[in-house]
Amino acid sequence: MADNNVTISKGLEGIYIANTTLCQIDGAHGKLWYRGYPIETLADKSNYEEVAYLLLYGNLPKKKDLETFRKKLISEREVPESIADIIRTFTGRMHPNDVLRTCVSALPAFDVDMNDKSVEANLERAIKLTAKLPTIVAMIGRYKRGKPFLAPSSTLSHAANFLYMLNGVEPDSESAKLMDLMFMLHAEHGSNASTFSTLVTGSTLADVYASVVAGISTLRGPLHGGADEAALNMMRAIGNPENTETYIEDALAGKQRIMGFGHRVYKAYDPRAKIVYNYLKTFMTKTTDPTIERLLEIALRSEKLMEEKLSKTKGIWPNIDFFSGPLYTAVNIPSDLFTPVFAAARVVGWTAHLFEYWQNNRLFRPLDNYTGKLDIEYVPIDKR
Structure with a gap:
């Protein structure tokens, strides 16, 4: 029988597993x-x-x-x-x-x-x-x-x-x-x-x-x-920078997830994303490739709209995955290599x-809280 006093931490959220200096x-x-x-x-x-x-x-x-x-x-x-x-x-x-x-x-x-x-x-x-x-x-x-x-x-x-x-x-x-x-x-x-x-x-x-x-x-x-690959696929689906706001608005209205936004840990702007964002803006002024230029502009416009819509009100900020795709593309890395590069x-x-x-090893062995029936009678296969 299930133990009703058990607290389940889904995804082990809030559970510490080890001390670290890393x-x-x-x-x-x-x-x-x-x-x-x-x-x-x-x-x-x-x-x-x-x-x-x-x-x-x-x-x-x-x-x-x-x-x-x-x-x-x-x-x-x-x-x-x-x-x-x-x-x-x-x-x-x-x-x-x-x-x-x-x-x-x-x-x-x-x-x-x-x-x-x-x-x-x-x-x-x-x-x-x-x-x-x-x-x-x-x-x-x-x-x-x-x-x-x-x-x-x-x-x-x-x-x-x-x-x-x-x-x-x-x-x-x-x-x-x-x-x-x-x-x-x-x-x-x-x-x-x-x-x-x-x-x-x-x-x-x-x-x-x-x-x-x-x-x-x-x-x-x-x-x-794989989140950076998914975020880049979204930007490619937007296609033209002029479509950015409409695409994002429609996605939010349909309660679709915008890949590259939100993080299990960060409730503020991902500091890595801030660093990459600044490089993205610099790269934007120097690229001569129209495809890269469009992707970078879509990323910047998406970030601006999402900040207005969700970041300041719901704490859903960009993470590094959102800006990684356009910058990887700028150095000629195809999207299906993003995860192995990671x-x-x-x-x-x-x-x-x-x-x-x-240094202080212990085998991981978490517990399940069983919620099924017990002592069920076995019925032979020809009588089922």
Whole structure:
């Protein structure tokens, strides 16, 4: 019989699962910190490699440490030919995020010693994954375009190398900075759905690869990693900037959800969205591509209308997903790669949380409140 005194926290909302020093979110005031550093400061002064080091090691690197870390990432960018075979076999038959998941599932076959569960060995795996995921995503994108795979650069930054491997040309400094920014802003965000599933899998003492596969799988849904793709699809459906207000008004009247607005945690403007919004406005003044210009204008007009309609009255503000799509499009990333790009950035946050949780590991085992009948008589099949 059901226990009527049980309180069900749907979606585990309001339930704390662990102590952490990785990330703090002040949803009421729209604030975000990585290891105590405001996200605005990191976005303005740092870069993805430095942020990855910060998350994995717990402190900002000295110059020598950062150079060593960068060289390690560069040395791990290449993937085995078997991974290329997986990409050739499944790209076009599955969503790119599912292809990425399958590739990561195969990586343990190339681990020198999966029995080594030491802190050092697991940290090496996190670095390998951080280096290889952008390579895999870029290869998926190249194959979808019918283009040959490119070998990773040994000189370009993490973000610039990804754009080079995807698009076939070294990016200009503005595009490289934009990609670096997006990697930084997606690197970590507390105990979200994909991070939680990474921890649930890791709490069984499954290996790093299995845990990351769980994170990638969870990221797939439109309520999480797929939200930026859904938001961009909405902007494309609007088509002409002049249609923006009518489209939004009709959607709101029909009680349709406007993707990219609202957040489980933020009840104020997502601080990451504020940063991206400013870059979007800057990009708007420099782009010469009419398609990109239309998308950026639709995004700006949608934001203005939604702020007037819902943000100030109901606390439904834009989140980073809303502005990500137009900016990814501006650097020639197709919409079906948005989620795997998210995974390539977030893998460092997933693994950092996993290592932190393993320091005081406990298997996740929540309870169900049973509400069905008991002791039902079994009737043989010929008498039913």
